[in-house]
Amino acid sequence: MKKWSSLLFLCTLVISSPAAIRLPAVLSSNMVLQQQSTVKLWGWSSPGEKIAITTSWNNKTDSVKGTRDANWQVSIQTPAAGGPYTITIWGSNTNTPIVLENVLIGEVWVCSGQSNMEWNYYNKLPDIGAELPTAYNSNIRFFHIPKTTAVYPQDDCAAKWTVCDSNTLKFFSAVGYFFGKKLNKELNVPIGLINSSWGGTPAEVWTPDSKVITDAELKAAAAKQQADARWPITPGYTYNAMIAPLVNYAIAGSIWYQGESNTGTSATYSKLFTTMIDSWRKAWNKEFPFYYVQIAPFKYGTPLIGALLREQQTKAMAHPQTGMVVITDLVEDTSNIHPANKHDVGARLANWALHDTYKKEGIVYKSPMYKSMEVKKGKVYLSFDNAPTGLMAKGKTITEVYVAGSDQQFYPAEAKIENNQLVVWSKQVKEPVAVRYGFTNTAIGNLFGKEGLPVNNFRTDSW
Structure with missing residues (x-):
């Protein structure tokens, strides 16, 4: 007893x-x-x-x-x-x-997405290797969340804040680092970077499951994801474990590099992506800016799925306080889904933030975008937004341009720049009705704004 x-x-x-x-x-x-x-x-x-x-x-x-x-x-x-x-x-x-x-005290940004956001020094990125000797910067801080999942939203995670140096940088997102490095240089304030990314993940796993399973279209698209032991596909699983623990923490905004794992269901991507953005903003109770990277040209096994996903990403730019970086010119090998140049990707994301969020003037940050077309005497005249001083071609001829008539058959087209418009024609198409530029999985066009950014790929049809 x-x-x-x-x-x-x-x-x-x-x-x-x-x-x-x-x-x-x-x-x-x-x-x-x-x-x-x-x-x-x-x-x-x-x-x-x-x-x-x-x-x-x-x-x-x-x-x-x-x-x-x-x-x-x-x-x-x-x-x-x-x-x-x-x-x-x-x-x-x-x-x-x-x-x-x-x-x-400074500016805090969340960096998220799949492998192209996750990749770091250990993925043999030359840009990061070159940074290591001078990497130490006490005004850049990292919070790197390990890859994990949860069925329900969590209130904590296993990570810690570290000072940027040659050791901590090796493990951190290269895109996130170059984004933060440029902000730190241009704003001259401390930058806090939170990396929450996982290679291979579709956008569904970064979205609260209730937002996916209660929408018939999104639920059906999510069901088409193929299971893989290397990453989760269940809606909400990484949101619960890698985003939910952060939502009380005040941030300036988010950058995002993802989409490759949603090419199989591209038709619903814009809806899914903007739903995800809205759910994050609601969780933080803040309409923060959300800047993202358009996926790069790559040899996907199914025709056009990469182009269609990029089109959906372009469509998402209509959502408030979003901005998209075009990187078709930063790709050297379309058989590699991970372009090595992360420096310029991060810098272009930073330019969006510097202009739109921090109101810095004189910054080139928007790629030229197709605006409208007019057919005159067998030629198509195309106008563009975000090209204030006009267009230019890098090379003797403009490539990756196609034109079609009412039969919907596309033919390689000739093209020239005239009075800040792109003029397109083909001897095989007497009465053109549609133009496509760079609208394939692997196209790397050579049309740029004179300010230096590549023209976004586009199609004028919806066939």
Whole structure:
């Protein structure tokens, strides 16, 4: 009896002992907090425990009590970019505070997608190898989330904030790094980069499952994904584990490089992608900017699926506060789905942010886009947006241009630039009705805006 009484006493002691204050992984030393914002600090404690948070940039202390569910949250104001600072968190039931050190205030971006966002030094990217000798930059911080899944939304993840140096850079997204490096240089503020990416994943897994399974079109498309042991295909699984733990953390915006794994169901991609964007914005309670990369030319096994996916990505640009980077000119080998040039991809994403988010002038960031066409005397005259000083061809002749008549048969076309328009014709098509430029899986065109960015591939038909 005495034995059982002692055991009962120990159990009661354990149950009644106050729990230590705990923070989510994203709140840690070396983090970057979004500048000039209301940011949330949160965590777990004993129910009713009084929590005091002191921030060194203003020496102000905020207090909050742990809820009945043993969690707490407080909102604080951040100043303009700067640091390093400390944040000290005390609990009334604990003797030792949590001290977050080397905290910077700046701009925070989420970097997500599949392998072309995930790829790093260990994928033998020459751009990153060249960076290593001079990689150290205390004003660039990384939060790299390991690949994992969950059936339900999680409130924490296994990661930590680190300072950019030759070691931590090796494991981080190359595209994300080059994006952040340019922002840091041009804005002269600390940059926090959160990498949440997984090669091979379709967009469905980055979208809350409720948004996919309650929509007949999206549900049917998701069901066509082929299972693979290397990555998940179930809607919501990476959102739950790799995005949901972040949604309390204030960010400036997100960059995205994905789409290759959705080429088999391209018809619904724009709807899926914009649904995903909206769900993220709702979760963060912020209409943040979302900049993304159009997939590169590649030898897919089925004709046109790459072109159709790129068309869907172009369509998504109509969604508020989005921007797309065209990279057809950055590809050397269309048999490789992973173009090696990540530097220019990251830089082009940064240019979108610098102009649209940070209102920097004089930045070339939009590729020319097909606007309209007119047929006159057997020739098609095409006009473009985002080409203020006109078009140019890199080469003697303009390539990857096709024209068709009402029979819907496309023929290689001749083309020239005239008065800032593209003029297209073919002796085989007397009465043209449609033009396509670069509208194949592997096309690498040579038509550019005079500002230097490639013209987006397009078709004027819907056949």
